[in-house]
Amino acid sequence: MRKAISSTDLLSKKYDLITWDGEWFDNFDAPEASGSWFISGNSGNGKTSFMLELAKALSPFGNVLFNSLEEGMSRTMQEAWKRHNVADCGRKIQLIKEKYEELRIRLKKRKSPRFIITDSWQYTGMTFEQYLSLKKEFPDKLFIWNSQMFGNKPIGQTAVRVQFDADLKIWVEGFKAFSKGRYIGKFYAEGLTIWEEGAQKYWSKTG
Incomplete structure (x- = not known):
């Protein structure tokens, strides 16, 4: 049985935070630089653009892997990369197309990237147990998952569990x-x- 944590222990604990500013801080505060994030939204609303801007916003705090399982090195990804000036970040942001085992091998390497953005969860083919195992094996990394949607719900029960x-x-x-x-x-x-x-x-139409 593990030792129970006291109030003193909890309140004195220090966290590794993403200390961004501007709109990022105004909307997402200063989150921990590890764990799991989940991006959702319907097609055509700017998810790919958001992920690339997120990669740029994270790059001052560590290297970023953009795991493009859906688009890979397609022309549409190249155009999006140009449109958002991702190359301005140099090698701080790198593009890959790797599933679970390949990704694990890469992340085990010394000085492997700190942030991993994957598009999309459904293309990983991962189970929920593999998801938990990845978090446990790499507790100092932040995994960010984009999800395909059916209406307002992620496609697949496993994706729903990851979102929760x-x-x-x-x-x-x-x-x-x-x-x-x-x-x-x-x-x-x-x-x-x-x-x-x-x-x-x-928003002028919906407002």
């Missing part, structure tokens, strides 16, 4: 990203704008 487990849940709609998880900034209701023109058009 995630520390930060991010909903992307109308070219804005909203915090729905445990980290909420003071302006979270307004959402982080991914594309100004697209967001204005979308």
Whole structure:
């Protein structure tokens, strides 16, 4: 049986945080730099754009792997990479297309990237047990999963379980990203704008 944690132990514990600022802090506060995040939202609302901007925002705090299982090195990914000036981050952000075992091998290497963004969860073919094992094996890394959707629900029961487990849940709609998880900034209701023109058009119609 493990020793119970006292109030003193809990309140004195230090955490490794993502200390970003601006809209990122306003919407997502200063989250831990490890664990699991879950991105959801319907197609055509700016999820790929958000993930690339997220990769750029995380890059000052550690190297980022963009695991593009859906698009890989397609022309659409190349165009998105250009549009968001991802190359400005140099080798801080790298593109891969790897499933569970390949990814594990890469992450075991010395000085492997700290942040892993995967598009999408459904393309990984992972079980929930493998998901938990990945978190346990690499406790100092942050895994970020994008999910395909059927309406407002992730496709597949395993994806639903991953969403429930995630520390930060991010909903992307109308070219804005909203915090729905445990980290909420003071302006979270307004959402982080991914594309100004697209967001204005979308929300002026729905408002």
